[in-house]
Amino acid sequence: MKQLASFLAIVSLLAMVIVPSVHGQNEEETVAKGLEIAQAAQDVKSGFGNYIAKQVMVLKDRKGRESKRELQVQILEVEEQGDRILFLFEEPRDVRGTALLIHSNEDQPDDQWFFLPATNRVTRLNSSGQSKSFMGSEFSYEDMNPPEVSKFTYKYLRDEPCEDLNCTVSERVPVSKGSNYSRQLVWHDDEAYRVWKIEYYDRRGDHLKTLTVSDYEQYLDEYWFAQTMVMTNHVNGKSTTLNWSDFEFRVDLDEDDFTQTSLRRTR
Amino acid sequence: MSRKLLLLTIGIYLSLTSNMDFANASDDIEFSGTIALEPRWFWDDSLFGSDSRDKGISNSVYVMPEMDAKLTENTSFRLVGFYRYDETDRDRTRGDVREAYLVHYRPTRLGELEVRAGLGRVFWGATESHHLIDIVNQTDLVENPNEEFKLGQPMIHLTLSTESGIFELFGLPFHRQRTFPGPEGRLGFPFLIDTDSVGYESVYDERNFDVAFRYSHTFGYLDAGISGFFGTNREPFFVPNFESDLPLTFSPFYTEISQTSIDLRLQHSGWLLKFEGLRRTGALNRLGNNEDFTAFVGGFEYSFFSLFGTVVDMTLVAEWSFDDRRERATTRFDNDLFVASRVSFNDFQGTTITASVLLGNDNDSTIGSLEFSRRVSERVSVAMELVLLNEIATDDVLFPLKNDSYLEVGLTYGF
Numbered sequence: 001m002k003q004l005a006s007f008l009a010i011v012s013l014l015a016m017v018i019v020p021s022v023h024g025q026n027e028e029e030t031v032a033k034g035l036e037i038a039q040a041a042q043d044v045k046s047g048f049g050n051y052i053a054k055q056v057m058v059l060k061d062r063k064g065r066e067s068k069r070e071l072q073v074q075i076l077e078v079e080e081q082g083d084r085i086l087f088l089f090e091e092p093r094d095v096r097g098t099a100l101l102i103h104s105n106e107d108q109p110d111d112q113w114f115f116l117p118a119t120n121r122v123t124r125l126n127s128s129g130q131s132k133s134f135m136g137s138e139f140s141y142e143d144m145n146p147p148e149v150s151k152f153t154y155k156y157l158r159d160e161p162c163e164d165l166n167c168t169v170s171e172r173v174p175v176s177k178g179s180n181y182s183r184q185l186v187w188h189d190d191e192a193y194r195v196w197k198i199e200y201y202d203r204r205g206d207h208l209k210t211l212t213v214s215d216y217e218q219y220l221d222e223y224w225f226a227q228t229m230v231m232t233n234h235v236n237g238k239s240t241t242l243n244w245s246d247f248e249f250r251v252d253l254d255e256d257d258f259t260q261t262s263l264r265r266t267r
Numbered sequence: 268m269s270r271k272l273l274l275l276t277i278g279i280y281l282s283l284t285s286n287m288d289f290a291n292a293s294d295d296i297e298f299s300g301t302i303a304l305e306p307r308w309f310w311d312d313s314l315f316g317s318d319s320r321d322k323g324i325s326n327s328v329y330v331m332p333e334m335d336a337k338l339t340e341n342t343s344f345r346l347v348g349f350y351r352y353d354e355t356d357r358d359r360t361r362g363d364v365r366e367a368y369l370v371h372y373r374p375t376r377l378g379e380l381e382v383r384a385g386l387g388r389v390f391w392g393a394t395e396s397h398h399l400i401d402i403v404n405q406t407d408l409v410e411n412p413n414e415e416f417k418l419g420q421p422m423i424h425l426t427l428s429t430e431s432g433i434f435e436l437f438g439l440p441f442h443r444q445r446t447f448p449g450p451e452g453r454l455g456f457p458f459l460i461d462t463d464s465v466g467y468e469s470v471y472d473e474r475n476f477d478v479a480f481r482y483s484h485t486f487g488y489l490d491a492g493i494s495g496f497f498g499t500n501r502e503p504f505f506v507p508n509f510e511s512d513l514p515l516t517f518s519p520f521y522t523e524i525s526q527t528s529i530d531l532r533l534q535h536s537g538w539l540l541k542f543e544g545l546r547r548t549g550a551l552n553r554l555g556n557n558e559d560f561t562a563f564v565g566g567f568e569y570s571f572f573s574l575f576g577t578v579v580d581m582t583l584v585a586e587w588s589f590d591d592r593r594e595r596a597t598t599r600f601d602n603d604l605f606v607a608s609r610v611s612f613n614d615f616q617g618t619t620i621t622a623s624v625l626l627g628n629d630n631d632s633t634i635g636s637l638e639f640s641r642r643v644s645e646r647v648s649v650a651m652e653l654v655l656l657n658e659i660a661t662d663d664v665l666f667p668l669k670n671d672s673y674l675e676v677g678l679t680y681g682f
Binding site: 133 | 299345534
């Protein structure tokens with residue numbers, strides 16, 4: 001996987017050198033390059049197997065008032081299929097014990113089930129609700145799901161410096177009509193295809209939200225994971241800071257830990 | 268029964284807290300719980316019963332401690348106690364063990380096998396308006412007339428999760444009696460129920476060994492389940508005690524029944540379709556005659572997300588319930604339409620409002636409810652429930668509750 005990634009990296013770097021970067025690009029080339037970057041970014045990220053991590057969200061409104069959410073997330077890669085994700089809600093107290101299971105599907109809506117501890121009930125969620133706010137934050141369910149390559153069409157736009165690195169800026173358009181977005185702009189660095197920024201444009205084409213990503217750390221000598229993500233909503237003036245911590249990789253998790261039966265065992 | 272269970276819980280709780288050695292890290296044991304203040308305001312005098320059922324505010328408070336212990340990597344123990352004190356209703360002042368079970372799971376050649384033993388809570392079903400097929404646990408009716416609250420059920424529960432579905436088997440060695448509001452309490456019956464002189468059809472009384480099974484599977488966007496229950500009914504028939512002294516009392520009588528049921532949830536582009544249906548034999552109808560019956564409830568849920576460009580979501584629910592015994596049915600849901608709207612504001616406080624109405628098709632009964640909930644702080648939340656019962660027809664099973672409309676304001680603290 002790593003070899004493929006570096007191969008793709010070299011190919012795309014060559015492409016950048018050979019193709020004069022400014023005017024000469026035609027539509028086909030920018031589309032191909034956009035897809036290439038997205039695929040490379042996906043490839044360098046895959047192979048971690050599984051991990052658990054802690055998420056703390058700090059929600060801030062226009063007046064600066066804050067509210068906190070705490071959850072544990074468990075993620076499992078499944079070959080030939082999308083990821084399996086389990087969110088275990090811990091704070092605030094009234095949602096403690098609630099769990100959300102997502103079976104991400106490559107090119108169709110995800111399957112989502114909620115576990116409600118008060119009645120020991122597992123209930124299917126309407127996955128057309130991608131635009132629904134995740135725990136009242138500026139992240140939507142759509143934003144929390146892994147962006148599988150097949151869920152978008154791509155176009156490379158330009159190069160731009162980001163932090164101390166050089167970034168490519170690509171546009172991606174969601175395939176799903178149920179998406180809340182008309183398009184997104186994504187900043188990937190050349191070095192390891194890490195995402196540094198995403199701009200989200202709503203269905204009317206207005207700039208709705210910006211995600212900035214920082215504090216990358218490398219795990220298993222290979223995988224880069226960000227510790228800080230800030231989602232700013234330009235329309236309502238609110239923002240949410242998502243802090244990741246306590247990563248544990250390749251723990252004892254398999255597909256049996258992401259079923260409706262295991263969901264009932266989450267508390 | 269409930270006193271024994273309460274003592275058992277306290278015993279287990281104390282022995283676990285005083286003997287922490289067996290799980291040598293405190294990480295492996297977690298204590299939490301809730302305390303809530305739940306006054307109810309009734310603005311009309313009850314149609315039947317004593318002065319204590321007159322209009323006014325009735326205070327009530329409950330505590331629900333929880334403990335979760337991880338014993339080994341694949342074994343854990345969960346304990347949930349419950350105690351409520353009610354100012355007016357002595358029968359509502361009581362304790363219960365909601366859950367006290369060991370759960371162990373391990374991979375096998377066929378799939379993952381999970382074993383649960385103890386007092387547990389099992390939920391079967393799909394729909395929102397009522398839970399027709401949910402039969403494993405007894406209803407704690409004194410808690411709330413909505414039948415959503417259940418007593419802990421002694422059980423051994425095996426679950427085998429395979430590629431071709433989830434197979435479950437339940438052994439239920441003990442029957443627990445339904446709870447009812449007492450003679451002083453509101454939302455009660457016009458007659459006295461003597462739960463001390465309960466009757467059973469089974470010669471083993473409450474110790475009849477009930478069994479149940481369930482098979483469920485996900486087919487694409489369809490979740491489907493088939494369940495069966497063979498044993499003592501959870502719903503009693505009331506037999507008058509003509510031999511006893513006046514006033515006349517009634518004794519609950521539980522027959523032996525068989526119930527087979529299906530439940531479906533299908534998601535299709537923004538719609539969730541839900542259905543529950545059952546066939547039950549061996550139960551007594553409203554007239555006290557043995558009558559086999561078929562009942563179902565089904566409908567849809569549709570959600571509007573990000574309403575008018577805000578973060579507010581609205582979900583509409585419509586369900587129709589039917590019982591082929593019709594006027595001889597023992598429940599409210601003989602031929603009724605349920606319509607509800609739930610609005611989630613997705614704000615910091617997680618504010619939600621749910622309004623619902625249940626309309627009788629065979630009579631002019633209408634039951635309305637309005638629920639509101641909102642967090643006040645990280646640990647405190649407030650919930651209000653308004654239940655309107657004044658439009659109930661005289662031939663309705665709920666007619667005795669006609670004057671029992673109420674507003675409950677709950678304040679819950681999580682620890």
